[in-house]
């Protein structure tokens with residue numbers, strides 16, 4: 012059963028439904044093995060460009076029904092990672108396993124039944140020339156699921172689930188507010204009843220008052236459909252609120268990974284610590300902390316030798332400059348960290 | 354006398370469907386050396402207010418005010434020329450997107466020095482010295498070399514620092530910073546805010562800081578003005594606002610961000626249901642009442658600005674007294 | 687004055703609001719469309735003139751007082767009606783073969799509009815295909831197509847068209863084909879750059895993750911969102927094609943006699959232009975008005991299509 016390619020399993024699934032097979036409990040919903048992506052910059056028809064390692068050797072397991080948070084500074088490769096999981100970018104190296112089966116070579120449609128995205132910008136994630144019903148129904152039509160009547164019913168049902176009025180079906184995206192658009196994007200992701208949803212900064216373009224509505228919705232849906240999320244965000248308070256485990260990325264690599272309590276309670280990597288320190292909670296009188304990082308933001312196409320964080324790290328030592336620390340579970344508590352001093 | 358005094362400031366914009374009242378009669382003041390934060394939802398008129406103060410409103414916009422005084426000078430009466438002098442020398446602005454505010458065709462040195470040479474008549478050499486001093490103060494190493502670089506050669510965080518240095522060049526009395534850190538990530542945001550706060554205290558500059566991040570406000574502001582739908586609905590010294598928010602919108606804002614340690618992870622957050630009303634045409638009554646958990650029939654009338662303790666004001670009929678028949682607050686996902 | 691209604695009851699979170707956070711991308715209500723159309727004077731004029739031209743082209747046989755090909759040797763070079771020797775029989779006079787100028791002018795509309803439309807369609811298909819592919823795929827595809835576009839831009843259209851037409855011999859079909867194969871550059875340039883913007887829109891990512899086929903993505907997700915810009919290019923190229931046809935016909939390499947092409951009418955009248963200037967003035971003015979109107983239409987559409995300010 013496990014050796015079966017993903018395509019056939021997907022093909023044999025009828026209408027999207029929440030069927031759970033027995034063997035699923037053990038294999039993680041999503042597993043990344045040594046995933047890497049290299050971009051070539053400035054190449055032309057006849058000349059070769061420089062290379063940029065946007066994601067390097069990322070390994071991660073996301074257990075079924077859990078939320079994995081992914082944080083890190085701007086440009087560290089979070090969106091590139093998400094795009095590889097969604098099949099939008101082919102990895103330069105490494106594998107993605109969905110339900111223990113490799114995705115490489117599986118066709119996009121089969122993958123789409125398992126993984127769906129929610130993107131950052133509710134203004135560009137919906138085609139402005141299509142009605143909401145068309146947008147949400149598109150997955151069903153592309154996959155030829157059900158008759159047009161069944162599809163319409165399914166769309167209406169999904170709009171209910173995400174808390175949109177049914178009359179929204181006939182409207183265009185331009186007639187909806189940012190929060191409503193994000194609900195439409197969520198409906199589109201859910202209409203196929205996927206197992207895994209990749210959320211790339213789903214609330215960062217929304218006002219805080221709307222953000223809370225969307226976060227509540229995501230939590231409800233997770234409980235209702237047993238979804239597994241990869242949740243990418245800059246907002247640490249939101250991440251702490253939502254996730255079960257967190258992975259911290261720096262310059263294309265994961266530098267620390269662990270449960271929410273481990274990361275937020277006792278961070279071990281200096282970058283994680285700096286990140287947590289710079290989160291400004293609404294507590295007046297505390298002032299802005301001095302996080303003690305230099306401003307030497309590294310060039311991703313020319314990463315520093317050794318630990319990529321060493322030029323900014325307040326604790327850096329000679330080894331840090333020469334040797335790259337490995338991401339290891341040092342204490343055997345199922346938390347991994349890549350730092351010589353951890 | 355406060356450095357800046359604003360009374361009943363209005364900004365109207367003609368749009369296709371009628372007139373958009375982007376700013377609907379706001380009052381506030383800024384003392385010398387003070388940091389005032391303007392907070393509010395997207396589209397509530399924060400940027401329009403700052404552009405009105407700077408005299409940089411879009412051409413079609415109409416501005417009226419009972420009083421718009423900067424250090425005793427009536428800004429509404431000023432000629433464009435004097436206005437422009439004032440803008441360079443005594444008020445300056447930091448924009449959200451530094452790339453659009455820096456001219457890609459000139460070196461940083463040119464852009465930094467230009468204002469000082471024009472407004473203060475100093476020599477190029479003196480101007481360069483001050484530029485180098487300020488770049489070093491904002492934490493840019495090798496400042497001398499940077500003067501010959503172009504904006505695109507810098508990262509976002511560095512550009513924002515350059516903008517801060519540029520705003521400080523003429524030692525202005527007032528800096529207006531419109532979401533200067535929204536585009537940056539948290540570590541850089543913390544560095545820049547710290548720097549701004551330090552420099553502000555060192556030079557005694559007053560700052561109007563615009564943001565929608567309540568975390569940022571709590572950490573840097575002396576006083577806060579919360580805006581909603583073109584009005585200031587609550588203003589108070591920062592500790593008072595966070596301790597006793599008087600307006601239901603402020604309370605809503607504060608309770609809908611997850612607070613580590615207070616909101617249990619995975620629990621439901623309080624959300625403010627509904628959306629902001631349209632500001633096109635005449636807005637009658639409390640603009641928040643379609644989203645307010647405690648709205649009453651009284652709220653159909655425009656609420657007055659109630660004075661609470663000290664410097665704490667709120668524009669709500671029930672800011673200082675309980676609501677007659679309290680309804681349980683609704684949480685809608 | 688409109689009063690924005692703020693209902694006192696807490697409306698549910700899902701009320702589609704007329705909130706501030708919206709951008710006006712939605713197809714506007716019909717009344718708003720007409721207001722915008724006629725609020726723009728150039729656009730209105732362009733629309734009316736082009737609309738009239740289309741009606742004239744369709745109903746030319748009903749409108750024309752004479753057969754445009756009928757030669758009446760007895761009535762050669764009759765001046766228009768406002769002239770002392772003019773008559774109501776031939777309102778705009780006759781040409782050197784005694785054919786009625788008004789009738790030829792009316793039938794000529796058909797030729798000009800056909801050329802404009804068909805050329806714009808052919809070049810539109812070629813240019814848009816190239817531009818969309820280049821913009822969507824980027825990289826090597828883009829490099830190759832950009833190279834083709836640059837090559838095309840380096841060719842002088844009139845000279846190349848003249849040379850080719852003189853090889854093949856002029857005719858209506860050759861002119862259409864030639865111009866259609868030559869005038870696609872602007873379509874390619876514009877569609878390439880607009881596609882580059884649309885390609886990275888998240889709704890295109892969403893369609894790709896669903897496993898939508900490439901033709902679906904290009905035709906249903908990308909094309910509708912670049913169509914606005916293409917329509918503008920289309921009007922400009924129509925005007926361009928009409929003028930080029932007139933030029934080629936005037937030089938004898940375009941539409942051949944006795945077809946009533948306006949360019950040809952000018953050419954046939956050029957021997958008389960000092961003493962009977964109306965022979966060339968009348969088709970010349972018709973050409974000028976039509977091309978101007980189409981350009982006004984294009985400009986107007988571009989303004990309408992331009993992204994307005996927020997809300």
Ligand SMILES: Nc1ncnc2c1ncn2[C@@H]1O[C@H](COP(=O)(O)OP(=O)(O)OP(=O)(O)O)[C@@H](O)[C@H]1O
Nearest residue numbers: 050051063065084085086087088089090091092311
């Ligand atoms: N198509 C591409 N070609 C070349 N470089 C790319 C491409 N896409 C991304 N990059 C580079 O890869 C790196 C990672 O980008 P990515 O968008 O994944 O960052 P991110 O972590 O999502 O950042 P943010 O938080 O700002 O969204 C960046 O340096 C970016 O410039």
Ligand SMILES: Nc1ncnc2c1ncn2[C@@H]1O[C@H](COP(=O)(O)OP(=O)(O)OP(=O)(O)O)[C@@H](O)[C@H]1O
Nearest residue numbers: 366375395396397398399400401411706995996997
């Ligand atoms: N050029 C313009 N023409 C017409 N309306 C405008 C223009 N610029 C802004 N507006 C409108 O004026 C109102 C106030 O806008 P403003 O930019 O001040 O909001 P803001 O509070 O700065 O929001 P944000 O947090 O999104 O920057 C909004 O409703 C906006 O749509």
Ligand code: SF4
Nearest residue numbers: 639642645652669670
């Ligand atoms: S005035 Fe009424 S509606 Fe407005 S905030 Fe106060 S209680 Fe709510």
Ligand SMILES: [Mg+2]
Nearest residue numbers: 089090091211
């Ligand atoms: Mg990203």
Ligand SMILES: [Mg+2]
Nearest residue numbers: 399400401531
């Ligand atoms: Mg703004």
